[in-house]
Amino acid sequence: MPRVLRFRSRWASAAAGLSVLASALVGCGGGGSGGAVALNWYNFPDDSGALQQAADRCGQLSDGRYTIRYNKLPRGADGQRQQLVRRMAAHDADVDILGLDVTWPAEFAEAGWIREWTGAMRERATADTLDAAVRTATWRGRLYAVPYNSNTQLLWYRDDLVPTPPATWAEMLAEAQRLAAEGKPHLVEIQGAQYEGLTVWFNTLVTSAGGSILTPDAQAPSLGAPAVTAAGVMRDLAASVAADPSLPNQMEDQNRLAMESGTAAFELNYPFVYPSMKANQPALFPHFRWAPYPAVSADRPATVTIGGIDLAVGAYSRHPDLAAEATLCLRDRDNQLTNALKGGLPPSLRSLYGTPELTASYPFAADVLAALDSASVRPQTPAYQNVSIAIAHTLSPPAGIRPERDVADLRGQIQDALGSKGLIP
Amino acid sequence: MTPSTKPAPVPVPVGPSRGARQERRLGLLLCAPAVIVMLAVTAYPIGYALYLSLQRYDLRFPDQAHWVGLANYGAVLTSPFWWQALGVTVLVTAVSVAIELVLGLALALVMHRAVFGRGTVRTAVLVPYGIVTVVAAYSWQYAWTPGTGYLAALLPEGSAPLTEQWPAVGLIILAEVWKTTPFMALLLLAGLALVPEETVRAAMVDGASFGQRLRLVILPLMKPAILVALLFRTLDAFRIFDNIYVLTGGSNGTGSVSILGYDNLFTALNLGIGSAISVLIFVCVALIALVFVKLFGAATPGAEPERR
Numbered sequence: 228m229p230r231v232l233r234f235r236s237r238w239a240s241a242a243a244g245l246s247v248l249a250s251a252l253v254g255c256g257g258g259g260s261g262g263a264v265a266l267n268w269y270n271f272p273d274d275s276g277a278l279q280q281a282a283d284r285c286g287q288l289s290d291g292r293y294t295i296r297y298n299k300l301p302r303g304a305d306g307q308r309q310q311l312v313r314r315m316a317a318h319d320a321d322v323d324i325l326g327l328d329v330t331w332p333a334e335f336a337e338a339g340w341i342r343e344w345t346g347a348m349r350e351r352a353t354a355d356t357l358d359a360a361v362r363t364a365t366w367r368g369r370l371y372a373v374p375y376n377s378n379t380q381l382l383w384y385r386d387d388l389v390p391t392p393p394a395t396w397a398e399m400l401a402e403a404q405r406l407a408a409e410g411k412p413h414l415v416e417i418q419g420a421q422y423e424g425l426t427v428w429f430n431t432l433v434t435s436a437g438g439s440i441l442t443p444d445a446q447a448p449s450l451g452a453p454a455v456t457a458a459g460v461m462r463d464l465a466a467s468v469a470a471d472p473s474l475p476n477q478m479e480d481q482n483r484l485a486m487e488s489g490t491a492a493f494e495l496n497y498p499f500v501y502p503s504m505k506a507n508q509p510a511l512f513p514h515f516r517w518a519p520y521p522a523v524s525a526d527r528p529a530t531v532t533i534g535g536i537d538l539a540v541g542a543y544s545r546h547p548d549l550a551a552e553a554t555l556c557l558r559d560r561d562n563q564l565t566n567a568l569k570g571g572l573p574p575s576l577r578s579l580y581g582t583p584e585l586t587a588s589y590p591f592a593a594d595v596l597a598a599l600d601s602a603s604v605r606p607q608t609p610a611y612q613n614v615s616i617a618i619a620h621t622l623s624p625p626a627g628i629r630p631e632r633d634v635a636d637l638r639g640q641i642q643d644a645l646g647s648k649g650l651i652p
Numbered sequence: 653m654t655p656s657t658k659p660a661p662v663p664v665p666v667g668p669s670r671g672a673r674q675e676r677r678l679g680l681l682l683c684a685p686a687v688i689v690m691l692a693v694t695a696y697p698i699g700y701a702l703y704l705s706l707q708r709y710d711l712r713f714p715d716q717a718h719w720v721g722l723a724n725y726g727a728v729l730t731s732p733f734w735w736q737a738l739g740v741t742v743l744v745t746a747v748s749v750a751i752e753l754v755l756g757l758a759l760a761l762v763m764h765r766a767v768f769g770r771g772t773v774r775t776a777v778l779v780p781y782g783i784v785t786v787v788a789a790y791s792w793q794y795a796w797t798p799g800t801g802y803l804a805a806l807l808p809e810g811s812a813p814l815t816e817q818w819p820a821v822g823l824i825i826l827a828e829v830w831k832t833t834p835f836m837a838l839l840l841l842a843g844l845a846l847v848p849e850e851t852v853r854a855a856m857v858d859g860a861s862f863g864q865r866l867r868l869v870i871l872p873l874m875k876p877a878i879l880v881a882l883l884f885r886t887l888d889a890f891r892i893f894d895n896i897y898v899l900t901g902g903s904n905g906t907g908s909v910s911i912l913g914y915d916n917l918f919t920a921l922n923l924g925i926g927s928a929i930s931v932l933i934f935v936c937v938a939l940i941a942l943v944f945v946k947l948f949g950a951a952t953p954g955a956e957p958e959r960r
Contacts, residue, residue, distance in 0.1 A: 651922075
């Protein structure tokens with residue numbers, strides 16, 4: 228059951244003594260300088276060097292109290308979760324800081340694998356932090372993790388084909404039809420493969436239509452009319468000329484490649500597509516523009532699903548107080564800025580979106596912030612994995628969606644998934 | 653030789669001699685480490701899987717584990733996902749083993765008859781078997797992925813065979829066949845060595861064509877080797893995991909029963925259901941072995957070789 232972290236006030240007087248004692252306990256510090264405690268940070272593998280840089284910088288800033296060892300998890304999200312789950316189920320005391328996908332805190336908190344953030348540490352962890360990001364790290368009203376980076380999708384389009392970006396899905400399909408009739412590139416690029424990305428698409432549409440996938444207490448499916456509308460939007464795209472022929476196999480990167488190849492007019496994707504277009508297609512880049520995610524109905528702006536990573540302190544860590552300090556350092560302003568500029572991941576600190584360093588390479592920073600401010604959160608439940616598999620399985624392929632019937636099917640499957648009954652495919 | 657094998661003294665003792673008893677005890681002692689290791693690494697996990705399969709057990713909430721009897725087996729056997737995965741597994745097993753048998757026999761005959769470069773031929777045939785399955789599977793995966801693969805480039809624009817059910821199952825079978833035909837060929841080559849050269853010559857003198865010699869002389873004499881090869885390969889193929897895991901991850905209806913068990917154990921963290929699936933796979937494998945041994949009379953490893 229959830230453990231409450233008894234955080235010391237910062238610069239705890241006992242810190243020096245603690246670190247000496249702790250390093251004696253660990254014994255195998257390795258890489259530590261003198262009596263510094265070696266904290267293990269498990270996070271997604273980062274090739275940009277931003278995460279290693281943050282780990283090194285925090286170690287130096289700690290005045291020899293701790294060093295942070297950055298352990299790279301597998302590349303795929305499933306592999307990352309499996310490794311963390313196995314370690315935590317085995318009560319691994321060497322996991323001090325965990326980099327969790329925004330969909331995992333509920334599960335890890337319910338299992339008692341991560342510590343709650345309370346008191347002054349909670350204040351420091353949530354100050355200046357985006358609201359939706361904090362919500363992803365919250366489970367049953369308690370904070371279990373600290374938002375690290377954030378992420379969200381925008382509508383990317385070519386202004387040589389589309390002078391004014393569409394505000395709704397219906398407008399976008401009409402534009403695509405017009406372009407197709409004129410024999411111009413007209414495809415809409417979106418994640419239609421049977422995986423997590425399909426759940427994200429569905430979640431964005433359901434919440435944009437004013438509904439939700441689960442009831443607020445996360446005990447039952449909500450769905451209803453907004454879900455039928457959402458499934459209808461997905462089917463309408465898949466059945467129109469705007470659909471990419473390989474829609475049922477497409478993930479974010481295939482979308483990016485299709486847009487860069489010049490066959491598409493629209494793309495719904497994360498901001499990583501921007502630097503990529505700049506590097507790969509300088510000819511198309513001047514026409515590569517962005518706009519808010521299209522709405523389902525004109526009177527209600529879209530609520531786009533938030534993504535990102537939350538950092539948590541392991542329940543079995545031998546140094547929970549130091550780990551919490553280190554966590555706050557890892558996600559401080561400077562490290563988040565480096566991560567945004569080097570690693571290309573949008574920060575979770577609101578004030579960073581106004582700094583010139585960021586806006587210089589993120590010209591769309593204001594739109595990302597606006598999207599994050601109205602962002603929706605994926606269904607929060609310890610059974611998220613099963614719920615997501617049920618959604619992706621039922622709504623795949625998008626061209627085969629029968630809105631009424633599929634939503635009814637989904638209701639039963641989500642009910643089963645929440646009770647972790649039955650098999651997953 | 654131990655001293656106890658010396659001729660016994662004149663009065664014949666009742667029951668086994670002291671020496672014989674000592675020898676038996678020594679034998680048991682010598683066996684004991686192996687038996688203990690076998691119990692620890694085989695019997696214990698099997699027993700533990702059985703025990704878990706009778707519980708509602710979520711890895712995240714070990715405190716809430718409780719007995720549910722056979723409910724997990726009921727859930728698995730009434731799930732369309734199990735039957736779908738079993739169908740894919742049986743299909744992949746049957747088709748790949750059949751193709752491997754034919755190709756393996758052809759390769760074995762070539763290796764057996766090769767007059768020059770015998771070593772080179774045998775090495776070349778064995779190369780695929782020497783490559784780690786996962787490495788080979790990744791090569792196939794890249795080869796069939798549009799944009800990165802030379803084989804995908806040969807297909808019509810926009811086709812991604814690994815993302816559709818039937819093409820993907822076909823490619824999984826292809827990867828399996830490519831990988832394990834050498835193993836089949838090796839076992840069959842050993843079987844060919846059983847066929848006495850004189851018998852084949854005699855058939856030739858009697859005017860039997862190659863087809864007749866193969867069908868009426870060589871294959872019947874090779875039967876024990878063929879059955880053992882089929883048994884090994886069927887058991888292996890039924891447990892297929894690595895090729896599917898790398899090639900498709902089991903998506904789009906290409907998952908085998910092992911993939912289903914893995915997903916339920918490690919993604920859903922449902923130890924009860926996952927263990928029930930593992931036990932059912934174990935039962936299927938045992939049934940396959942039983943059918944081969946009892947119905948076809950395959951010699952079990954270690955049993956007395958068939959005398960004819």
